[in-house]
Amino acid sequence: MPGGPLHRSIYEQLLAEIQSGVYKPGERLPSEAVLCERFQASRITVARAFQTLQREHLVTRRPGSGTYVEKPARQDSLQFGLLIPDLGTTDIFEPICQGIMRSPAARFHSLTWGHSTGQEKDLERAAEQLCQQYITQKVAGVFFAPAEFTETRGDVNRTIATRLQEAGVTVVLLDRCYEPYPQRSHFDLVGIDNHRAGRMLTDHLLETGARRIIFATRPNSAYTVDARIAGYRDALYSFDSRLTPVSISGDFEDPAWVRRMLDRERPDAIVCANDYTAAHLMQTLISLGIRIPEDIKMAGVDDVAYAKLLPTQLTTVRQNCAEIGAVAMAVMLDRLENPLRPVRDVLVRCDLIVRASTCSNAMN
Known part of the structure; x- marks a missing residue:
């Protein structure tokens, strides 16, 4: 078939x-x-x-x-809320939301795409307002993707989670936890094995002959990135305990900063926290005359739509965002029916997609 x-x-x-x-x-x-x-x-x-x-x-x-x-267990239609502060700025969440809405398990229920009141530009404040809006509406559950890229994200995410829990609202986390890795919250989470993703990329780069591999991430990234860094470190140590892991965080769109970083670290390969980071860094490297993959090999995570449209097609780890959404709906309904079930991480399969950014003769 x-x-x-x-x-x-x-x-x-x-x-x-x-x-x-x-x-x-x-x-x-x-x-x-x-x-x-x-x-x-x-x-x-x-x-x-x-x-x-x-x-x-x-x-x-x-x-x-x-x-x-199965006979429909509920004749009433349940209402669920989406609380995704980074929706529209992070590429994976739109297909995850589509997966939630198109899930067969969602056919009897409704999904609310909330908005903040007024013209609030502060995403964290808007997220708190949306949280209160869902509590007031008495939604049955909330799909929550904790915010990233701000210094106060930890406190804001915990405040939202606490308010929802105290209001008796069922929460399913999308993609990430709000507690620092490897700590864990008390809510179900649906995503990928981020440690495995970091390890797969690093193992692949080692197999291509790279030895001075660094990990690149934006400041205040989600804690999933810490799990990817842990996988990257484990891969290096398993291959050769003398290899030194290096994690860098900075402005990858600043040619001067990137040039100083290259002179200092002298990498022959870079594992990027995600495709977004890889795309911006690749453009800067090309502007500096760096050839990919001849001078530096690059890889990312997500396999977003533009990964194949970059100047050098990007090797990446593909996560099935639509399936994450569909599974999240099933987990939500199961949690409502079985509130005493142990908290779970439900991990959707992710796959290494090899393209020209790590292998010049790769099939795309």
């Missing part, structure tokens, strides 16, 4: 049949054995498709009986 992993294709086919009424609420789906024969797939593959349907509250599995189309 074309169009991606087989388990995903099976899931999409069964989803279409459920939504079109081929299988009605309360009706039993074909057995795994029957579906294995139908799709020419293994039991493990069919089971993964069932697990996705179950995670999205579309089916329920009854031991010894089979898998049944």
Whole structure:
């Protein structure tokens, strides 16, 4: 079956049949054995498709009986709020929001894209106002992506989280926690394994022959970046304990600052905290006459739309933002039904995408 992993294709086919009424609420789906024969797939593959349907509250599995189309547990429509201070300035959140809205699990519910009152330009103040707005509206839950890039972000994020918790509003964190890595809040979180992302990129650069690898990040970045730095450090140490990790933070659009940094560190490769940082740094390096990847190899995280449109196509770690959104909705509904369930990190798969910025002969 074309169009991606087989388990995903099976899931999409069964989803279409459920939504079109081929299988009605309360009706039993074909057995795994029957579906294995139908799709020419293994039991493990069919089971993964069932697990996705179950995670999205579309089916329920009854031991010894089979898998049944779920009857809507709630006749009322729940209202959820989005609290994303960096929406519009960070590339990953728009597709995450689209994933939330398009999730089959969201079909009975509504999502509020709030706004601050007045003409408030301070994003942190606007986020606090939106938090209070959601509490006043008595939303069932809030999808919260803590703010970054300000010195007071930690205090503001904790204030918002505390207010929501005291008001009894269920919270699911998107992409990041508001507690410094490796500390953890008391809310469910849906994202990627950022430690693994940092390690994958660094391992790849080491395999290409790079040895003076530095990590570049903007000041006051989200704590997910700290996890990526930890993965970067682990990769260097595992490869050769004599290699020295170097993390830099500064103005990557300032040619003079970047030139001084290059003269000081003499890197042959740079792991960037995200594609946004990589894009700006790449433009500055090119303006300084630096060839990529011949002089310096570069890599980022996110695989945003413009990663393939840069002067040198960017090697990056791809995170499936739409899937993060869909899983976040399923986690939210599960938390409402099971408030005593242990707090979870739900990690969506991320993949290394190799392009010309690290390998001049890479296939894009």
